[in-house]
Amino acid sequence: MSSQQSKDEFYQLHAHLCKALAHPTRLLIIDELRDGPRSVSELVEQLGLRQSNLSQHLGILRAQGLVVARRDGQAVYYRLRDARVTQAFDLLRQVLRSVLKDGERLAVAY
Amino acid sequence: MSSQQSKDEFYQLHAHLCKALAHPTRLLIIDELRDGPRSVSELVEQLGLRQSNLSQHLGILRAQGLVVARRDGQAVYYRLRDARVTQAFDLLRQVLRSVLKDGERLAVAY
DNA sequence: GCATAATATGCAAATATCCGAATAAGTTTC
DNA sequence: GAAACTTATTCGGATATTTGCATATTATGC
Numbered sequence: 001m002s003s004q005q006s007k008d009e010f011y012q013l014h015a016h017l018c019k020a021l022a023h024p025t026r027l028l029i030i031d032e033l034r035d036g037p038r039s040v041s042e043l044v045e046q047l048g049l050r051q052s053n054l055s056q057h058l059g060i061l062r063a064q065g066l067v068v069a070r071r072d073g074q075a076v077y078y079r080l081r082d083a084r085v086t087q088a089f090d091l092l093r094q095v096l097r098s099v100l101k102d103g104e105r106l107a108v109a110y
Numbered sequence: 111m112s113s114q115q116s117k118d119e120f121y122q123l124h125a126h127l128c129k130a131l132a133h134p135t136r137l138l139i140i141d142e143l144r145d146g147p148r149s150v151s152e153l154v155e156q157l158g159l160r161q162s163n164l165s166q167h168l169g170i171l172r173a174q175g176l177v178v179a180r181r182d183g184q185a186v187y188y189r190l191r192d193a194r195v196t197q198a199f200d201l202l203r204q205v206l207r208s209v210l211k212d213g214e215r216l217a218v219a220y
Numbered sequence: 221g222c223a224t225a226a227t228a229t230g231c232a233a234a235t236a237t238c239c240g241a242a243t244a245a246g247t248t249t250c
Numbered sequence: 251g252a253a254a255c256t257t258a259t260t261c262g263g264a265t266a267t268t269t270g271c272a273t274a275t276t277a278t279g280c
Binding site: 008010011012013014015016017018019021022023024026027028064065066081082084085087088091092093094095096098099100102 | 125126129131133136138176201203204
């Protein structure tokens, strides 16, 4: 009974999680947060992004539970919520290197 | 010199890889292929999709090197290319369960 | 309270993605 | 080689994402 309905829903959520990872800027953010929490302004400086753009990307990561925000004074510090995210990140990076090595031409577009 | 240019490019490729995973149907396909290679028509039947739609999704997975196609007679069999993809898949699934358990309300939209 | 600093959000335009329908392309059988 | 079968591609419209700008929100210091 839990079957089709909630199964599809779970794939949907899983896809949303992947979607949150599917942007170069958000991958950069995650990579930056590996070394520890960062405030928004630190990230702005280190990544060289517009504040509003960064904030929107952080919002997406937050909405999917990938990062956690903690307010400290006027700064908001973000950290990774779950180490498994970076594990998955690294696995996919390995896959990517392997695919590139095999000389398969990846479509950069689409 | 290799630095910024190719570094950004790599994040771009990584994002493309994630994007290929960021759709419920494609996650379903990957999950189905865990149990071994499947022909397109088998997948059509098992997943209940339009043939053209499935073929498009398979094309995206193929373009990113996530699956490999092998022709056998008139059928084309697809298989997963790298076990690490399913490892990453499973890690993210664990993260998702953990996030859900923590009662954070995930935005289904966006 | 008011000015300042740090983050977040709303909006609109440009771009990308998704799907079904129609059609093309490759394989087998006769 | 024509018919049947399996898979891939093209096209157009609907939907979703990304971005910068302007503006709100929240916290601090005076």
